[in-house]
Amino acid sequence: MKNRFVNAMLAASVLSALILPASISAEDTKEVLVPLRSSAEALGADVQWLPSDKAIRVSLGDKEWRVQLNQSQSTLNGGAFNLSSAPVQNKELVTLVSLASFNKALAVDVDWNSTDGINIEHADTxxxxxxxxxxxxxxxxxxxxxxxxxxxxxxxxxxxxxxxxxxxxxxxxxxxxxxxxxxxxxxxxxxxxxxxxxxxxxxxxxxxxxxxxxxxxxxxxxTDVSSNYKAPSYDHPDQYIEKEVVIGQSPFQLPGVLTLPKGEGKFPVVVLVHGSGPNDRDESIGGSKMFRDLAGGLANKGIAVLRYDKRTREYPIRSDFPKFTVKEETIDDAIYAVQALKAEEKIDTSQIYVLGHSQGGMLIPRILEADTDKSIAGAMLMAAPSGSLEDLVIKQYEGAIERYRAAGVPESAIAQIEQVIQYYKIIKDPQYSKDNLPQQFPLGNAYWWYDFRNYSGPEIAKKQQVPLFIAQGENDVQVDKSNLDVWKQDLAGRSNVVYKSYPALTHLFVPYDKPSTGNEYALSANVPEQVVLDLADWIHSKK
CATH class of the missing domain: 3.10.450.100 (NTF2-like; domain 1)
Known part of the structure; x- marks a missing residue:
């Protein structure tokens, strides 16, 4: 659930000079020459001198460039690459190459002179x-x-x-x-x-x-870089268009995409709300992209979908402030997304729906509360926890300990997990609150946790009347099917709630034929078409 990704933040200047000692100037040649080693290393390249060949090898990402003194032909990724002039050495044994060849070989756009050194063009981010x-x-x-x-x-x-x-x-x-x-x-x-x-x-x-x-x-x-995701067979891109949009307000505007069925509108539309962690618009996790599947699948059923990058994804540093809560993380932007749809000419503004997954699902009642002008016609909750987040996380870790012991994991490793459980139990300590935070809280932003402590979505939803569709995968190791039972029990007095349980689906709403542990998330998988059909049928039934 609340997956505390570590955000790396770095900064440096592009204006520091690389002064060429005793350089050959533009007056001495017909083109600008740059010191190869220092210029390439300034961009993070690995530079090696090969004395037997009197050559220099420059490695920068997926490029390997090898230049030889006094030779106008070099090699780039094993192929021939002609230089505008042959590299030379000055009296300090600094190898000089033409600026034009340097830029072309390394796919950069820099300028250079002996006074200012290397400078990067404004647009070359x-x-x-x-x-x-x-x-x-x-x-x-x-x-x-x-x-x-x-x-x-x-x-x-x-x-x-x-x-x-x-x-x-x-x-x-x-x-x-x-x-x-x-x-x-x-x-x-x-x-x-x-x-x-x-x-x-x-x-x-x-x-x-x-x-x-x-x-x-x-x-x-x-940290989750590689993906073997493949689009599902029911996704037919020729049947819809995708339009880039901007959600929210400065200073935290978010990029998003509106997937529109082809043809004449007006279409019902669904806003997708992410689970915990800094998710992208597709909710990319391992080999699945749950939101991408839903967008394509629903668009093929005549339903538009708006998805966007989460605020903590787009602004991992700037969104981290002392009193940051789920309101700023999720609720505000969901409402901004709903409001943005009112300006779209092909959208039926009487049929705006919101779908929340995991933490996004448990926050649906809060989102409906924040919808003060009653723009949301209905909402869908998928794998939505029914109780507090801190209790759920403790339960998840306790389940992991059981699995690890059964698998013979050393007790020393299990002891570390037990220590983490104690961290979450601090949240339950009644002596602390968001106005009296513990001095050294080990789980990141303490205010976020104490503001969200003891949250119960069903308790809020009891008093609401917006139609709901609540779905649960029965093979969910993170939010197990007992949560659906609680939603059913607590909302028993409401007549406009539909429940759906899927026997083999995991927390990501993809099928898996063994008990889910989370390790299978790396496998390529898609949301089954039946889930898309169930959602589409429910939405169309609300017309």
């Missing part, structure tokens, strides 16, 4: 990200604020920046190397994802988010 990470690993923090925008400066003064490489190192060591750099553009940020690999084979990514001015707006650590 990929190279800024590479430079940024390289300088942070080298411990050069002094000009970091020049890369941060004003919002991030507040969260990351230099004394905090200097701790970031230490935090990354505590998780992955200090010798991780770049595998690749990917870019994508949303309506909110230009995102640069740098994927790294450790000597032990662990893979992680840092996502650097740049604003429209080319300044760093936030940074997040992603």
């Amino acid at each position: 990929r190279t800024k990200a590479l430079y940024f990470m390289a300088r942070m690993k080298q411990g050069k923090f002094e000009n970091a604020e020049q890369l941060l925008n004003s919002s991030l400066k507040v969260k990351l003064p230099i004394e905090q920046l200097s701790l970031m490489p230490i935090k990354i190192g505590s998780l992955f060591g200090t010798s991780w190397t770049l595998l690749k750099a990917d870019s994508n553009q949303s309506l909110v940020h230009r995102n640069e994802r740098l994927v790294y690999k450790t000597p032990q084979g662990a893979v992680f990514a840092l996502e650097l988010r740049f604003d429209k001015q080319g300044l760093l707006d936030d940074i997040g650590l992603v």
